[in-house]
Amino acid sequence: xxxxxxxYVRPGSLxxxxxxxxxxxxxxxxxxxxxxxxxxxxLGRPATLVDIGSVxxxxxxxxxxxxxxVGATVRQRRLERSAEAAAVPLIGMxxxxxxxxxxxxxxxxxxxxxxxxxxxxxPAVAACLEATIEVAGPDGRRRVPAxxxxxxxxxxxxxxxxxxTAVEFPVARxxxxxxxxxIARRHGDFALAGVVTRVRVGDDGAVLDARxxxxxxxxxxxxxxxxxxxxxGDALADLAREVVDTGGDSHGSTGYRRRLFRVxxxxxxxxxxxxxxxxxx
Ligand SMILES: Cc1cc2nc3c(=O)[nH]c(=O)nc-3n(C[C@H](O)[C@H](O)[C@H](O)COP(=O)(O)OP(=O)(O)OC[C@H]3O[C@@H](n4cnc5c(N)ncnc54)[C@H](O)[C@@H]3O)c2cc1C
Numbered sequence: 001x002x003x004x005x006x007x008y009v010r011p012g013s014l015x016x017x018x019x020x021x022x023x024x025x026x027x028x029x030x031x032x033x034x035x036x037x038x039x040x041x042x043l044g045r046p047a048t049l050v051d052i053g054s055v056x057x058x059x060x061x062x063x064x065x066x067x068x069x070v071g072a073t074v075r076q077r078r079l080e081r082s083a084e085a086a087a088v089p090l091i092g093m094x095x096x097x098x099x100x101x102x103x104x105x106x107x108x109x110x111x112x113x114x115x116x117x118x119x120x121x122x123p124a125v126a127a128c129l130e131a132t133i134e135v136a137g138p139d140g141r142r143r144v145p146a147x148x149x150x151x152x153x154x155x156x157x158x159x160x161x162x163x164x165t166a167v168e169f170p171v172a173r174x175x176x177x178x179x180x181x182x183i184a185r186r187h188g189d190f191a192l193a194g195v196v197t198r199v200r201v202g203d204d205g206a207v208l209d210a211r212x213x214x215x216x217x218x219x220x221x222x223x224x225x226x227x228x229x230x231x232x233g234d235a236l237a238d239l240a241r242e243v244v245d246t247g248g249d250s251h252g253s254t255g256y257r258r259r260l261f262r263v264x265x266x267x268x269x270x271x272x273x274x275x276x277x278x279x280x281x
Contacts, residue, residue: 003039010051014058014136017163020050022138024160028052030111031075033103058165063087067132067168076104076112076122087171090129090196093180094121100188110164113149116156116220118246119190121182123150124215127223128196131169137162150220175208176200177275179268182216183260185251191216192252193244193260199230199272201280212269217244217261226265230273236265 008029011017020026027046029035030053038044052058058072063084068091070079079085080095098104098112098121112122113133126133126146133144135158146167149157158164172178182194194217199210210230213223222243229235240262248254 001040001042003036004042004045006039006046007048008051009048010054012054012056014055014163014165017050017052017055018136018138018161020048021161021163023047026050026160028114028163030072030114031107033099033107034111034115034117052163060166063171065171067170069166069168070109071166072108072110072164074109076107076109077101079109080104088129088169089172090125090178090180090198091169093178094125094196097121097180097182097184097187097191097194110167113146113167114156114158114164116150116152116154117190118153118219118221119192119194119216121180121191121194121196121215124194124196124213124221125180126167126169127221128198128211128213129169131167133164134166134168135162136165141165147223153219173200175202175276175280177272177277177279179271179275181264181268181271183264193217193257193264195261195264195268197226197265197268197272199269199276201273201276203280205277205280207273210269210272212239212265214243214261214265217246217257219246226269230269231266233262233266236269237262239265 179197182191
């Protein structure tokens with residue numbers, strides 16, 4: 001199929017982007033890796049595509065002692081190859097699983113967050129790390145915790161008049177370790193099930209806190225505090241029954257996805273714990 005007719009604009013400033021979106025029938029175009037297929041399949045028929053690629057102020061990629069800031073036009077491959085990404089180890093662990101290299105050289109980090117595919121890797125990383133998503137709209141800018149940003153499958157808390165301007169990932173703290181794992185039918189496919197973990201230990205190696213985010217298992221990334229059950233296989237099996245609520249499909253039943261989640265959760269929590277204790281030594 002071919003896309004329905006649409007207008008195309010490429011504003012040079014954020015104010016002009018917001019003016020174009022004000023009517024509510026425009027769509028932001030970032031890397032186009034998800035939007036263009038959506039248009040071609042006529043799953044969406046926006047009146048205007050608002051290409052943000054020429055807005056220089058949306059291109060920041062910078063790290064401080066606290067956060068890694070990634071602007072809306074930063075492509076996934078640029079972040080993956082950057083020195084700054086080392087401050088957030090989960091970026092390097094997850095990025096090779098985001099589609100294929102060719103897609104990542106066009107797709108943006110913020111575009112993946114805004115698209116909010118439940119099986120996407122970067123929304124899960126953002127949720128696990130408690131990243132902050134910055135949104136600009138007609139009423140100014142607001143900062144949304146990633147945990148509150150993803151409200152449903154392909155649905156975020158940003159309105160049609162708003163644009164995601166940046167995401168800020170907290171940099172890894174001393175005593176922190178991470179895990180990432182997913183099962184897909186082929187490398188580069190969306191995950192049948194995946195988990196992202198973050199564990200922090202004290203000087204004595206005892207677990208201070210642990211978080212786990214599942215993806216591909218529900219309508220949004222699902223995050224739980226797992227501090228008390230890091231190495232409790234029975235409790236992780238109970239957790240799998242609680243959080244994996246996606247219906248079965250031709251790629252795998254709900255029961256199969258629960259088994260994947262349980263195995264991945266145990267493996268990636270153990271990996272994060274090992275890394276955290278090594279970081280302390
Ligand atoms: C074959 C194939 C395999 C893929 N595999 C994976 C995979 O395994 N894992 C994965 O995570 N992704 C995968 N993707 C998706 C890909 O990573 C996209 O790059 C990403 O989902 C969207 O980024 P984009 O910059 O291309 O956004 P676009 O396609 O330009 O936009 C996607 C949506 O987000 C909105 N949007 C984009 N940027 C903003 C913004 N700044 N503010 C507000 N709204 C915005 C658009 O309006 C649109 O609705 C795959 C895509 C293809 C075609």
